[in-house]
Amino acid sequence: MKEKRSSMKRKRLIGNIFSYILLILISLIWLFPFVGLVLNSFRSYKPGVEYGGMVDYLVPKTFSLDSYRFLFSGENNYVQWYLNTIIIAIFTAVLQTMIVLCVSYALSRMRFKGRTLLMRFWLILGMFPGFLTMICLYFLLKQMGLTQAGAIPGLILVYVASSGMGYYVCKGYFDTIPKALDEAARIDGASRARVFLTMTIPMSKPIIIYTALVAFMAPWCDYVFASYIAFGHDSSYNVAVAMQRWVWTGDYQGYFTRFCAGGVLVAIPITILFMLLQNYYVEGVTGGAVKG
Amino acid sequence: MKKRLLSVLLAGAMAVSMLTGCGGKKGGEIKIWVADNVVDFTKTQAEQFLASSDDYKGWTVLVEAVGEGDAAGNMITDVTAGADIYGFAQDQIARLVSAGALVEVEASNAAKVQSANAAGVVNAAKVGDKLYAYPMTADNGYFLYYDKSVVKDPSTLEGIIADCEAAGKNFYMDLGGWYATAFFFGTGCTLTYDTDNDGNFTACNIDYDSDKGLAALKALVQMASSPSFVQGSSAGDAVNYGAIVDGTWDAGTIKEVLGDNYACAKLPTFTVDGQTYQMSGFNGCKLLGVKPQEDADKLAVCDALADYLTSESVQLARYEAVGWGPSNIAAQNSDAVKADPALSALAEQFAYTIPQGNYPGDYWTLAESLRDSIVGGEYKGADDATLKAALASFQSSCQSYAK
Amino acid sequence: MEKTDVKKKKGPVRDFFCTLGADLREIGTTWSEGDGKTKLSFLFFGIGPIMRGRRLLGVTFLVVEAALIAFIAGFGWQYFSKLGTLGTVETNASSRVTTYGDNSFLILLFGLLTLCAFFALIFIWRLNVRENRREELLLKAGKHLPSSKSDFESLFDSNFDKTLLALPVIGIFVFTVLPIIFMICVAFTNYDANHQAPSKLFTWVGFENFANLFSFGTDGFGSTFATVLIWTLVWAFFATFLCYFLGIAVAMLINKKGIRFKKFWRTILVMTIAVPQFVSLLYVAKLFAADGLINGTLLRLGWIKEALPFWTDPMWARITIIVVNIWIGIPYLMLIATGLLMNIPEDLYESARIDGASPWQMFRSITLPYMLFVTGPFLLTQFTGNLNNFNVIYLLNQGNPKSMGLVGGAGGTDLLVTWLYKMTINDTNYRMAAVIGIMVFIVTAVTSLVVYNFLPSVKDEEGFQ
Incomplete structure (x- = not known):
């Protein structure tokens, strides 16, 4: 008996050691690109110090902050691009969350004519690829003066306008709040709007944070649409549009380390925000996954 | 009712245009697209030029960094929002002409361009037998x-x-x-x-x-x-x-x-x-083009500006600032350009290449x-x-x- | 997802005509039985309600009517009238100063918008007629009409849905529905690089573009389309299921008894979600380049003689992309799986253990069925999402490598969407892009429909409860 237990113990120990090795390996693989990014960002691009393009070694020969200094040197609009992206992200997050909450509440709690029709119609709309309509959206926005110089409000408008279709996760959450609560309040004379504002919303903190977080993160990655709306107007680019040129365009030779530095500065605040709100994100994603 | 609304709007628009200080009918902004490393150079040169004569009073320039690779694509996506003057690689010229993004070079400038540049370069700026652009560099080779x-x-x-x-x-x-x-x-x-x-x-x-x-x-x-x-x-x-x-x-x-x-x-x-x-291989050049304009005054300023930005002195200054090899024959023969190792290797190679036409x-x-x-x-x-x-x-x- | 009402599904066409007939009959009775106010409302919307004291409602009708008519007459008609030809006046560039002619693009766009305005006008008119009828019947029955105040208040109570949905519905209409209708129309025109507004006109060409897509000659898109479509489906399959199973595996690994610092391991993985993809993927793309860090290191170690063709060989590129996608996908799946695994009742495992089941057996007969059951619809959305997964492909290698065997600039790793994007951006070949877009829709819709009907959670409602 004793022997059996000890052999099981040993088996478990070996299993655990194996698992740890695996986990450490996984962690290394997952972290490697970020470590690489950070190390590259500390390589100087200045002639005579080091070289700013691609190199075949990882650790810079001399650590320097030149690439970061470049971003704030005024030689480019990095600060402007960064601010643009923050403005877009904040407005999108706030407005999109409001719209999603409204739509979700209406679809979850109210029963009106054409409700299922509307939901099915939106589901079908979602199956069209977004890029298809890029050129059309561009000219629509242009009519309103919201391209190039006005690209920032234009982008916010586009991101927010269609966000109503992304109600699934939030509606799923509302569905889990017992309807009896609503009914009780309504018997006491509260209007729908009152119930929505004073009961449902305060109870939905996790889903609100999740929606806002996802909406906040999306504009940082948008290269395709943002570049299409803002082309030729440097000061209304977002970071993705502006910085991809440093990697893809031949006009910018040896900008790789500066791209890395810019990327690190973008990644830091988002990562911190994400880490702080991680639990809400998990809750939203899991809830959404199960609900479909 | 509608008429009145219209007149109010018109009055408003006039007030705005007067407030922005265009001082009469003439004036406005000329948008220029060039590669990032010559943005500052182009801005200085263009502003100098506009300040040089009273004819150009009221016109300002806005220089944006749009590389030669992107410029053509962006111009074609939306000509009206594109730049008034823009640099592009010669292989894009036919595409730009057929999309209506280039206006023929003005006659007197065309004569100047043809005499100041080598035949191959002039050919590169032509579509059919019409000259559509101003040669800016002749170093587009490898x-x-x-x-x-x-x-x-x-x-x-x-x-x-x-x-x-x-x-x-x-x-x-x-x-x-x-x-x-x-x-x-x-x-x-x-x-x-x-x-x-x-x-x-x-x-x-x-x-x-x-x-x-x-x-x-x-x-x-x-x-x-x-x-x-x-x-x-x-x-x-x-x-x-x-x-x-x-x-x-x-x-x-x-x-x-x-x-x-x-x-x-x-x-x-x-x-x-x-x-x-x-x-x-190919030998080619970078060109500067002017977009079709609905306003004759603006077109005249754009013509003059494009001509100036590709003139001998500016090409030389550009070579000194960023090392772009000039297309202007006189500028090519300057001592500084002749002593450049890269440009002389290129010149040697150009003996074996053909001038790039339209593709x-x-x-x-x-x-x-x-x-x-x-x-x-x-x-x-x-x-x-x-x-x-x-x-x-x-x-x-x-x-x-x-x- | 809502369950469909079985009864309603029967004969949607007949259903539609029944409703239409009933509607027309009702309009007829409204007119014949209606009083002067109602009859006046047929022309001037909302006059009836205004005269009956419901000013708010009536004025709203009137204002909407006026606005729509003003829009159509003052702005839309000039475009709408040319919708049939998409413009005939050519741009005049014979003198050096250009005079632009008709802009086919704007004619199509605003023509469609005007068409929608017509429909809206008819719809509002119908609502207005119905409202008049309702009021008359109420009055006839001796009841009171609601006051403007209570009309207004109802917007926050019984009609709160209208308040909530008004903005989103309008937004979706203008920025999603209208553009989609527009692009569907473009698929039937010759709008491409040689017919570019405003300098050139484009016009209707019928099914020419669709014929091109399915033509299998040397210049036809047929075989390229087939290649891209197959890769799109293969990619979506691997991207979905590899990430899914590996994500579950990693989640189980971290959840394993005796593993410490669970939160730490999870956090490391989750970081990849937080870092914007345009940063991380562009860097990863460079890592795998022929002269990138990976090849460079392997060469220096002497493990390989020649650089591995990660991005240049089509097969290698496909595999590399799938592998990199695992790197992206596992963290999401790990998060989801972690939450779900905890929901599996522990006693299921306990009793299995007493029966002497091995871990693998337990996984196969408890964990996996549970996960598949619960995440069925999620897998479906993942799959359709991957069909259109633009970022991963485009940021990694732009759909390259191209090949002489493929037309239209398509590459070995191009999905339908990236191909569509390249056609729009590089070649301004909008006509074919629109056709491809419609195909993407069809593929997505068909897959969803087929898979949805096979889902265990749809087939077997009771399942795991």
Whole structure:
């Protein structure tokens, strides 16, 4: 008996050691690109110090902050691009969350004519690829003066306008709040709007944070649409549009380390925000996954 | 009711235009797109020019960094939102003309352009027999940069590759539509397109589907099979190179990397089936174009400004500021330009190249397909028949773009 | 997802005509039985309600009518009238100063918008007629009409849905529905690089573009379309299921008894979600380049003689992309799986253990069925999402390598969407892009429909409860 237990113990120990090795390996693989990014960002691009393009070694020969200094040197609009992206992200997050909450509440709690029709119609709309309509959206926005110089409000408008279709996760959450609560309040004379504002919303903190977080993160990655709306107007680019040129365009030779530095500065605040709100994100994603 | 609303709106618009201080009818903003590294240069020059005469009072410039690669695409997406004056590589000209993004060069300027630039350059700015753009540089060609300590003899391709292999260094060359012609034209093939005055392609003159084409393709496949070979001609992305085929625009970057071992030469020769050919290729230029305008005053200012920005003195100043080789013959003959090692290697190479004409956008895409097929190893060890079939399909596709 | 009402599904066409007939009959009775106010409302919307004291409602009708008519007459008609030809006046560039002619693009766009305005007008008119009828019937029955105040208040109570949905529905209409209708129309025109507004006109060409897509000649899109479509489906399959199973595996690994610092391991993985993809993927793309860090290191170690063709060989590129996608996908799946695994009742495992089941058996007969059951619909959305996964492909290698065997600039790793994007951006070949877009829709819709009907959670409602 004793022997059996000890052999099981040993088996478990070996299993655990194996698992740890695996986990450490996984962690290394997952972290490697970020470590690489950070190390590259500390390589100087200045002639005579080091070289700013691609190199075949990882650790810079001399650590320097030149690439970061470049971003704030005024030689480019990095600060402007960064601010643009923050403005877009904040407005999108706030407005999109409001719209999603409204739509979700209406679809979850109210029963009106054409409700299922509307939901099915939106589901079908979602199956069209977004890029298809890029050129059309561009000219629509242009009519309103919201391209190039006005690209920032234009982008916010586009991101927010269609966000109503992304109600699934939030509606799923509302569905889990017992309807009896609503009914009780309504018997006491509260209007729908009152119930929505004073009961449902305060109870939905996790889903609100999740929606806002996802909406906040999306504009940082948008290269395709943002570049299409803002082309030729440097000061209304977002970071993705502006910085991809440093990697893809031949006009910018040896900008790789500066791209890395810019990327690190973008990644830091988002990562911190994400880490702080991680639990809400998990809750939203899991809830959404199960609900479909 | 509607009329009144209209008049109120009109009055408002007038008030706004008066407040912005255009002072009468004339004036406005001229948008210019150039590559990032000449933005400041162009801005200074353009402002100087506008300040030089009272005729241009009220006009301001806005210079934006839109590279030559993106400019054409953006102009075509939306001409009305595009720049009034913009720089682009000559291969885009037919596309731009057919999309209505270029206006013919004004007659008196056209005469000046034609006398101040070499015939090849002027041809590059023409579509059909109309001159549509102002030549800005004539350095759009490629040659060999190499590391003196690695490559002993830069005159043969085989030697360069062997040296690179021995030293464990890379040899870089792009095999896209622009660079691959170094081989095809080298063996004596031709590929040109005829255009009418509206930028439509009317005929394709090509003989890639021949023994000459076969020799070139064989050489390409052979080169791509070397472990040292890396596809690409962009020094900023290249690492650990012993030699790289690239243009003058990367001279600074390469000089920085190679340091004392920096050297330039014309392109090498290559040998297929015992026969030796000199690598050829395109010589081309960067052009400055003016967008069609609805306002005659603005057009006049744009014409004058574009003419000035491509004049001898500005081309020289641009060479000094960023090292772009001038297209103006007088500027080319200045001592500073003649002493530049990269530009002189380019000039040497230009003896073997043909002036780049107009090519449809589909050609470049098609050539990228050929490039990826070669680099991806699709033709490794392929027999002549397979290669011939590929060339035949390439040729028929090229011909299909001209209607 | 809502369950469909089985009864309603029968004969949707007949259903539609029944409703239409009933509607027309009702309009007829409204007119014949209606009083002067109602009859006046047929022309001037909302006059009836205004005269009956429901000013708010009536004025709203009137204002909407006026606005729509003003829009159509003052702005839309000039475009709408040319919708049939998409413009005939050519741009004049014979003198150096250009005079632009008709802009086919704007004619199509605003023509469609005007068409929608017509429909809206009819719809509002119908609502207005119905409202009149309702009021008359109420009055006839001796009941009171609601006051403007209570009308207004109802917007926050019984009609709160209208308040909530008004903005989102309008937004979706203008920025999603209208553009989609527009692009569907473009698929039937010759709008491409040679017919570019405003300098050139484009016009209707019928099914020419669709014929081109399915033509299998040397220049036809047929075989390229087939290649891209197959890769799109293969990619979506691997991207979905590899990430799914590996994500579950990693989640189980971290959840394993005796593993410490669970939160730490999870956090490391989750970081990849937080870092914007345009940063991380562009860097990863460079890592795998022929002269990138990975090849460079392997070469220096002497493990390989030649650089591995990660991005240049089509097959290698496909595999590399799938592998990199695992790197992206595992963290999401790990998060989801972690939450779900905890929901599996522990006693299920306990009793299995007593029966002497091995871990693998337990996984196969408890964990996996549970996960598949619960995440069925999620897998479906993942799959359709991957069909359109633009970022991963485009940021990694732009759909390259191209090949002589593919037309239209398509590459070995191009999905339908990236191909569509390249056609729009590089070649301004909008006509074919629109056709491809419609195909993407069809593929997505068909897959969803087929898979949805096979889902265990749909087939077997009771399942795991």
